[in-house]
Amino acid sequence: MWRKWGTMLGQILLLLMSGGVTAKTCGVISIDSHTIQLGSPLSASCAVGKQFCPDVNQDVQVIWKLDRVFIPSKDYSDVQQNGSSIYFRSFNKTSAALSCYFKMDQGLQLMDRVEINAGYPPPKPTNLTCQLNVTDGRLVCSWQLGSDPLIKTNATLSIARTNEYCEPFVGENYHCVPQPGETSCTITRHQYHLYKKHAVWITVQNELGSANSSYLCLTPMNQVKLDPPVIKEAAPVLSRPQCVRILVKKSETGSYIDQWYQLRYRKVEESQWTETHPMTEDYEVLEYCNLFPTTRYHFQIRCIRRYLEGYWSEWGSDTTLLTAESAPTGKVKTWWRSLEAKSDGPTKIQLLWKALKKEEANSENPWYIVGIRLDTDWNGNVVCNTTALNCSFHLPNGATGAFLWVYNTVGHSPRMEIDFTNRRIPGKPVSWIHVFPNTDHSLAVKWKLQAMAKSYVLEWRKSSQHPESDFNWKTETEGSSMSILQDIEPFQQYTVWVYPVYENQVGSPVQVNAYSRQGAPEFAPKLTVLDVAKSAAYLSWESIPLEKRHGFITNYTIFWTDSNRQTLSATLNSSLTRFVIKNLQPLAMYTVQISCSTAEGSVNGSVLMINTTLLDEMEIHILILVLCLLFATLIGSLFFCLGKQERVKNTFWPIVPDPANSSMGKWSPVLNESPKMSFNIKEINQMITSDLTILERWPEKKPPTTDSTKCTPVSMKHKPHCRNEDTEEHRPYINVADTVQYAKVITGGYLGQSPTSTSHLRSNSTQPLLSDTSPSPQTYENMWFHSNTQEDSIFLVEDENLSNFPLLQALKIQEDGEIFSFYD
Ligand SMILES: *[C@@H]1O[C@H](CO)[C@@H](O)[C@H](O)[C@H]1NC(C)=O
Ligand SMILES: *[C@@H]1O[C@H](CO)[C@@H](O)[C@H](O)[C@H]1NC(C)=O
Ligand SMILES: *[C@@H]1O[C@H](CO)[C@@H](O)[C@H](O)[C@H]1NC(C)=O
Ligand SMILES: *[C@@H]1O[C@H](CO)[C@@H](O)[C@H](O)[C@H]1NC(C)=O
Ligand SMILES: *[C@@H]1O[C@H](CO)[C@@H](O)[C@H](O)[C@H]1NC(C)=O
Ligand SMILES: *[C@@H]1O[C@H](CO)[C@@H](O)[C@H](O)[C@H]1NC(C)=O
Ligand SMILES: *[C@@H]1O[C@H](CO)[C@@H](O)[C@H](O)[C@H]1NC(C)=O
Ligand SMILES: *[C@@H]1O[C@H](CO)[C@@H](O)[C@H](O)[C@H]1NC(C)=O
C-alpha cells in the first residue's frame, strides 16, 4: 500500500518536473544530435537501466511521446528487453520534445525527455554596405540575411586592411559581433584608416553550418554620409518671378568636405516632391528657376561628398517660400445677364466671371476692373474695381459692351471684351437636353452638340428661388456635350438652362427641371370641401409649395369611404386642384382623404368628414316657392307673394345654377360686394333678424406659371367671365366640413323706413348642416328669411341656365322685358 502511494507520488512529481532529469537513473534517451536539418531523418533510443531500477520488472514496455502526442507502437521497436528505439524518416517540427515512458502497473512513468530543434544552415548574407559618420567617426556596416535558418544563428563582421587588389593582409583582422538579432555592426574609428583600402565581410554560423558574405572592398572616406545642410535664407527673385535664391550652410562637422547639393520642392497644396539635378559646384548660394510665379513652395536640400563619393545625406529641414508675382495671364470666362431692359436692349447688366486659376492670376488676390465700352471712349467709364466675381451696372445709351482686366501688384492681363449685342437675335438653341441625377448631390446634363457652337453656358438654380436671385453658372468648351453640376441639394427641384454660344451670337436657352434625388412629398395638400350636395362633394386643394414636394408630383388620389367602410378612389392628373366626387348617397356620411405621389413615394393628407344633404338646393328652392305660393293662395294674399317674386325676378331669376350640371371651375363667385338685398321695406316693416349664411371665402392662389387673368365661360348666353385674380376679390361661399358659418344681417333701416345699407358680419356660431330640418339656410347660395314671421326670403344665386329646371322655368315671370303679372 505504501509503495503504491509512493510510486504514485513519484509519478506526480515526475510529471510536474520537465526534462525528466530525475528519471535518468532508470532510463535514458540517446540521440545523434539535438539540432538537425528540417526534414532530415532522426533516430533515437531509450535504454532501461535495470541495475539502477531493481523494481522495474523484466518485461518493461517502453512508450514514446513527441510533444503531447503518443507515438503509435508500430513506429518503434523493442531492440532488446531493456530498451526501445524509434526512427523518423523526415523530422518536420522546428522544435519538439521527445519523451520516453515505462508502462507499469500503476501507470506510465517518465524516464527521459530531450529537446530537438530543426532548421537550416545559414544562407549567405547579402547587401553589405558601410557608412561613415564624420561627426563621431563610426563606420556602420549593415547587411541582410536571407531566409530564416530557424535555429540560433550568430554573425561576425570582419574588417581587414588590404592591398590594392583588395586582398586582405593576414593578421590584421578586426571582428565585430552584433547584438543578437541585429544585422548591423559599428566599427569604431581606431579599427580602420580613413583613406586606406579595407575588406569587410560577414560570417554567419549555426550548428548546421556557416557562410561568408562576399568581400566588400572600400575606402572608409568614400562611404561618408554627411549631415544635411541647412537653408539659412530663401527669397524670391523679384525680377524673375519663376526663380528663387537659397543660401545654404554646411553642417559643422562636414564643413571641411567639398559638397554638392540637391534641391527638391513642392507646392504647398501638393504632396509630390520634384527633385532637381544635383548642383555640381560647392556654392553657398543656390538659384533655381522653373517655378510658377505667386506660388507657395516647400524647399529642402541635401548634400553629398563631391563627385558623388559617398551617400546622400538625409533631406534637410523644410523652408516655405512664396515666389514673386507676375502680371496675370490667361483669359477670364465671362457671362452676363440683363437685370433691366428696354425694347432695344438691356439697360442694366450683371456681368459675371470666373476667377482665374492661380497660375494664371499670378497673384493671391487679383483685382478685376470692369469698364463700359462706349463707341468713342475705350478706356474711361470704369464701373467696378473689385475682388468679387461679378459687377452690376447701368448701361448708358450707346454702350454696346464692356471690358474686363485682371490686375495684381505687378501688372494686368490683356483686356477682355464682352459684347452685349450678341443676344439681340438669339441663335439656335441646342436641340435637346437631358438632365438626370449623377449622385445625390450632383446632376448630369447632356445636350445635343451644336455644330457651330464655340462653347456652352449652363445656368442653374433651385426652381423655388426667385428669378432675380443669384444663380450658378459654368461654361463648357467647344465640342462638349455633357457637364456635371455640383453642390446640388437632394429633394429640391433645380432648373437648368443650356445656352450654346456661337461666334457672334448666343443661342436661346433650353430649360429643364430636375431633381438629383426624389422622395415622397413632405406633406399632402390640405383638402378643402367647397360644397356638399345630395350626391356630390366639391373638393379643392392647393398644390404643395415647391420646396416641400421633394419630387415631381405624378398624381393625386382622392379616397372616399362611406359608413360601410367601402372605399372608392380616383387618381388625378397632378395639374388638377379640384375634384367632384359624384354618385354619393344622400344624407350620408363620408370620410375623404387626398394622397399625393411622386415617383419615390406618396403621402396622405388628413381625413375629412362630409355629410351629404337630403335635397339638392334647387329642389329646396322649388319647394320653397311652391310652399310660398300655396301659402299665399291659401291666405289670399297673392299680392304678398307676387311682390316678392318681382324682387326675386329682378335680382336673381336669371342666374340660378344647376349644380348637377356644372363643375366648380365654371362657377363665377359672387364679387366683392355685400349680398344685395334690395327689397321694399314697406313689405317688411319688421326688424330683420334672421341668420344669413355666409360661406367662407375661397382663397384663390394662382399657380406660379399660369396667367393671372382667367377666362371662365359661364354660360352660352353670357360673355366669358374674365377676372384678374390679383385685383378682383372673389367671395364664393363654402361649407366647411359639416357645419356652416352664419352671419347676422344688419341693416341700416333698423328703425327707419328704408334699408339704406346692408352689411354682414361673421357670427361665431356654427350650426350642423343637417341637424335643422326647418327651411333654414342650408346651402351656400341661399339666404333665407322666414316669411311667416314677416321676414323676406331672398336667393343669392349665380348666373346659370335655367332650362334644366322646368318648374322654375314656368315660374319665371319676366322674359325679355315683358312682364307677366299675377295681378292681372
Ligand atoms: C541491455 O541488455 C544488454 C543485454 O541484455 C546489455 O548488454 C546492455 O548493457 C543492457 N543495457 C543497459 C543500458 O542496461
Ligand atoms: C510532418 O510529418 C508528419 C509525419 O510524416 C506528417 O503527418 C505531417 O503532415 C508533416 N507536417 C508537415 C507540416 O509537413
Ligand atoms: C557561433 O555559433 C557557433 C555554432 O553555434 C559557435 O561554435 C560559435 O562559438 C559562435 N560564435 C560566437 C561568436 O558566438
Ligand atoms: C569564411 O572565411 C574564412 C576566412 O576567410 C574562412 O576561414 C572560412 O573557411 C570561410 N567559410 C566559408 C563557409 O567559406
Ligand atoms: C553622426 O553621428 C552623430 C552623433 O552620433 C549623429 O548626431 C548624426 O545624426 C550622425 N549622422 C548621420 C548622417 O548618421
Ligand atoms: C482698384 O482699387 C484698388 C484698391 O482700392 C486700388 O489700389 C487700385 O488703384 C484701383 N485700380 C484702379 C484701376 O482703379
Ligand atoms: C456677386 O458677388 C457677390 C460678392 O462677392 C456675391 O455675394 C454674389 O454671390 C455674387 N453673385 C453671383 C451671381 O455670383
Ligand atoms: C395632365 O394634364 C396636363 C394638362 O392637361 C397634360 O398636359 C398632361 O399630359 C397630363 N398628365 C397626365 C399624366 O395625364
Ligand SMILES: *[C@@H]1O[C@H](CO)[C@@H](O)[C@H](O)[C@H]1NC(C)=O
Ligand atoms: C401615380 O403615381 C405613382 C408614382 O409615380 C405611379 O406609380 C402610379 O402608377 C400613378 N397612378 C396613375 C393612375 O397614373
Ligand SMILES: *[C@@H]1O[C@H](CO)[C@@H](O)[C@H](O)[C@H]1NC(C)=O
Ligand atoms: C393612404 O390612404 C389610403 C386610403 O386610406 C391607403 O390605402 C394608403 O395605404 C395610404 N397611404 C399611405 C402612404 O399612408
